[in-house]
Amino acid sequence: GAVVSQHPxxxxxxxxTSVKIECRSLDFQATTMFWYRQFPKQSLMLMATSNExxxxxxEQGVEKDKFLINHASLTLSTLTVTSAHPEDSSFYICSAxxxxxxxxxxxxxGTRLTVV
Amino acid sequence: GDSVTQMEGPVTxxxxxxxxxxxxxxxxxxxxxFWYVQYxxxxxxxxLKATKADDKGxxxxxxxxxxxxxxxxxxxxxxxxxxxSAVYFCALLNYGGSQGNLIFGKGTKLSVKP
Numbered sequence: 001g002a003v004v005s006q007h008p009x010x011x012x013x014x015x016x017t018s019v020k021i022e023c024r025s026l027d028f029q030a031t032t033m034f035w036y037r038q039f040p041k042q043s044l045m046l047m048a049t050s051n052e053x054x055x056x057x058x059e060q061g062v063e064k065d066k067f068l069i070n071h072a073s074l075t076l077s078t079l080t081v082t083s084a085h086p087e088d089s090s091f092y093i094c095s096a097x098x099x100x101x102x103x104x105x106x107x108x109x110g111t112r113l114t115v116v
Numbered sequence: 117g118d119s120v121t122q123m124e125g126p127v128t129x130x131x132x133x134x135x136x137x138x139x140x141x142x143x144x145x146x147x148x149x150f151w152y153v154q155y156x157x158x159x160x161x162x163x164l165k166a167t168k169a170d171d172k173g174x175x176x177x178x179x180x181x182x183x184x185x186x187x188x189x190x191x192x193x194x195x196x197x198x199x200x201s202a203v204y205f206c207a208l209l210n211y212g213g214s215q216g217n218l219i220f221g222k223g224t225k226l227s228v229k230p
Contacts (some may be wrong), residue, residue, distance in 0.1 A: 006159070034217055043120075044205070083122040093159065095218070105209075105218055107152075107160035 002028045002098045006108025013084055013115055019070035021079045021111045023050075023094035030096035032049040034105070035067075038091040047092075050077040118143040122206045122221035131194055137191040137207035137224045139180075147208040149182050149189040150171075150218065154203045163191075163204070167173050196228045 003026040013019050023033055031052045036044040047066040048069050049057040056069035066088075081088055093110040120140040129135060141149065151163040151173070162172030178193045186197035189206060206221040 004159070009157075043220045044218075044221075046217055051216065104162060104165070106162075109157075109159040115220075 002026075002096075004030075004094065004096050004105045004106045005107045006067065006094055007113055008111060009017070009109055010112040011114070013113070015085055015115055016083055018080055018082045019084055019113060021081075021092055021094075021113075023077045023096075023108050025075045025096050025098070025106075026098075028098050029099065030077075031074060033077040033094055033096045035069065035079050036095065037078075038093060038110075044093065047079075050094075052077075058087045081113065084113070086115045089113055089115045118206055118208060118219050120206050120219055120221035122204075122224055124222065124224065126225040126227055127205075129226070131198055131228055132195045132230050133228075135191070135196045135200075135226070137204055137206075137226070139191065139221060141187050141189065141208050143171065143187075143208055143210050145209040145210055146184075149180070150207045150209065151178070151180055151189070151191050151205060152163050152205040152206065154218075154223070156202070158206065160184045171221045188199040196226070198228045198230055200214075201226055 005024045007022045033050040035047045038044045047062045048071045050071040055101045058064045071077045095105040095107045135217050136164045148167045150165045152160040153163045164175040166173040166182035172181045180189050180191045203223045203225045205223045207218040
């Protein structure tokens, strides 16, 4: 199947700093990528839809100035957590739809962010 | 809005036991249904899917049947192995305006003991 690579797999940062997470589709082009956040013992919640060549679409309640998304090319989307706080600590995971009908989503490995 | 409800875990079974993880959904129209699996330290992988009522998805000994009358998509396996230990997510995709965004259940952690 298609491969989506996410980097880094884990990161620890200090409060107030910014962290960039990359999501790459390795063997297909993705005009759309999705960013999810997973809290402990919770489901994956969609944060935003990343669109190549245009602005991201954020879900209600997600601060677009805090979670900056850039879809620079057909194979790369980045999520930057700006001025991180401990409450931003979470598991972030990206996905890209691919295949006939685009009804299958391929996921990156996820990024464990810890803000201290 | 659309939603997915799956049984809470963790579920602990002995090797070769029978597995059922319940999943029910609420959606308008005719969504596609999926089970994803997340092994420790890895991303999500598609386990199986069903795109219309009465379809049965199957993979690696796991099965799930799309039951529209009960709005369910329960995951089953006749004989689990230690290597099946993972977190399992039920998900739906509703085609109305969607481009591949999945709505997930909370996940069920399965631990299989030798």
